[in-house]
Amino acid sequence: xxxxxxxxxxxxxxxxxxxxxxxxxxxxxxxxxxxxxxxxxxxxxxxxxxxxxxxxxxxxxxxxxxxxxxxxxxxxxxxxxxxxxxxxxxxxxxxxxxxxxxxxxxxxxxxxxxxxxxxxxxxxxxxxxxxxxxxxxxxxxxxxxxxxxxxxxxxxxxxxxxxxxxxxxxxxxxxxxxxxxxxxxxxxxxxxxxxx
Amino acid sequence: xxxxxxxxxxxxxxxxxxxxxxxxxxxxxxxxxxxxxxxxxxxxxxxxxxxxxxxxxxxxxxxxxxxxxxxxxxxxxxxxxxxxxxxxxxxxxxxxxxxxxxxxxxxxxxxxxxxxxxxxxxxxxxxxxxxxxxxxxxxxxxxxxxxxxxxxxxxxxxxxxxxxxxxxxxxxxxxxxxxxxxxxxxxxxxxxxxxx
DNA sequence: CTGCTTATTGTCCTTTGGTCCAATGGCGTT
DNA sequence: AACGCCATTGGACCAAAGGACAATAAGCAG
Numbered sequence: 001x002x003x004x005x006x007x008x009x010x011x012x013x014x015x016x017x018x019x020x021x022x023x024x025x026x027x028x029x030x031x032x033x034x035x036x037x038x039x040x041x042x043x044x045x046x047x048x049x050x051x052x053x054x055x056x057x058x059x060x061x062x063x064x065x066x067x068x069x070x071x072x073x074x075x076x077x078x079x080x081x082x083x084x085x086x087x088x089x090x091x092x093x094x095x096x097x098x099x100x101x102x103x104x105x106x107x108x109x110x111x112x113x114x115x116x117x118x119x120x121x122x123x124x125x126x127x128x129x130x131x132x133x134x135x136x137x138x139x140x141x142x143x144x145x146x147x148x149x150x151x152x153x154x155x156x157x158x159x160x161x162x163x164x165x166x167x168x169x170x171x172x173x174x175x176x177x178x179x180x181x182x183x184x185x186x187x188x189x190x191x192x193x194x195x196x
Numbered sequence: 197x198x199x200x201x202x203x204x205x206x207x208x209x210x211x212x213x214x215x216x217x218x219x220x221x222x223x224x225x226x227x228x229x230x231x232x233x234x235x236x237x238x239x240x241x242x243x244x245x246x247x248x249x250x251x252x253x254x255x256x257x258x259x260x261x262x263x264x265x266x267x268x269x270x271x272x273x274x275x276x277x278x279x280x281x282x283x284x285x286x287x288x289x290x291x292x293x294x295x296x297x298x299x300x301x302x303x304x305x306x307x308x309x310x311x312x313x314x315x316x317x318x319x320x321x322x323x324x325x326x327x328x329x330x331x332x333x334x335x336x337x338x339x340x341x342x343x344x345x346x347x348x349x350x351x352x353x354x355x356x357x358x359x360x361x362x363x364x365x366x367x368x369x370x371x372x373x374x375x376x377x378x379x380x381x382x383x384x385x386x387x388x389x390x391x392x
Numbered sequence: 393c394t395g396c397t398t399a400t401t402g403t404c405c406t407t408t409g410g411t412c413c414a415a416t417g418g419c420g421t422t
Numbered sequence: 423a424a425c426g427c428c429a430t431t432g433g434a435c436c437a438a439a440g441g442a443c444a445a446t447a448a449g450c451a452g
Contacts, residue, residue, distance in 0.1 A: 010338050066345050088342060088359055096301065099292055108302055143429060154385040170430050172410065188384050189350040195391060339399060366400050368440065
């Protein structure tokens with residue numbers, strides 16, 4: 001029973017066939033198709049319902065997404081999906097997922113998993129629903145925070161420098177320490193960290 | 197670098213050596229021991245601290261337990277463990293976990309995962325702001341979209357090039373036209389546009 | 393066939409971003 | 423006073439990103 005990939009023809013990755021040479025790629029799931037593992041590209045709200053249906057029928061489903069998001073991961077896993085991964089994942093990861101799932105496991109990327117776990121912990125213990133963003137910002141000093149917020153809004157170092165009336169050099173200094181404190185490597189990941 | 201199993205001599209499973217013939221089994225972690233993957237049997241509260249310490253040092257840790265529990269899973273994963281499994285797991289599962297972890301994943305049994313997700317979901321705000329994102333993405337060609345999504349996830353041009361098996365130059369070309377179509381000036385603003 | 397879109401890559405160049413090794417001054421605590 | 427944290431800046435250096443000005447090739451509509 002080969003792998004079955006369900007996705008619009010316009011959105012397909014060559015990695016799929018590289019990982020599984022005898023995989024079948026279809027636009028829609030039909031009755032005639034049978035497989036032990038279905039890879040379903042998330043296209044909208046109806047994708048969740050489809051996952052539920054397939055999972056209830058005892059079929060292993062791995063949801064593929066264009067943009068990995070914690071909330072989406074929750075939805076698909078709650079619907080019964082056994083995996084959640086970016087649709088452009090490299091073949092080695094795809095093979096890995098297939099093995100995990102057929103062995104009774106569930107696959108998630110490390111970052112995503114961490115967020116799910118931490119998220120669960122936060123909600124189950126915390127009193128209020130202070131956002132993760134605020135928590136991360138509290139790690140920064142006042143000036144670092146000001147710089148980080150402007151950068152996360154899409155400003156360049158030069159613009160931030162003008163806005164705060166400091167030199168570009170100082171902007172870089174604050175940014176560098178913010179990177180370290182938040183565990184990111186550049187301004188884009190910082191923006192993602194502050195907007196999650 | 198062979199696998200390293202840390203557990204009291206009285207509690208060891210033959211499956212460990214069956215899965216990894218050259219694994220080393222020790223009672224306690226010493227300084228001389230180095231490995232890319234450490235399997236740590238949970239013995240008490242101090243095990244959590246040890247996981248934190250190892251994880252911070254960049255070492256992959258899989259926690260092994262005598263009784264699988266959701267709360268315990270949460271703790272070890274939050275501490276940085278990359279896997280959580282019963283210490284008597286069969287060799288095929290152990291091998292599977294090793295692969296998952298070295299590939300950047302996290303391993304959990306399906307049932308456990310389900311519980312973690314469902315537990316978190318009760319509190320989560322099931323919002324779906326994916327509609328605006330999808331609309332903007334429809335302005336881009338297939339390839340442009342693929343590049344844009346990876347960039348919006350925090351990848352560098354080099355990483356995107358590797359993922360899509362194209363040159364960095366081509367990544368820049370797709371990015372440039374995406375900037376124009378979406379009316380942004382750089383990758384960070386593109387990320388913001390796609391995540392709004 | 394012709395024109396159009398898409399995908400791909402090249403070279404050269406400028407700008408921007410990020411790090412390293414510093415130094416100075418303020419401010420609060422021990 | 424001494425120490426630590428914070429904010430600020432300099433200079434040098436290197437890596438990454440992005441634009442200018444291209445070319446080649448495949449596929450598709452007319």
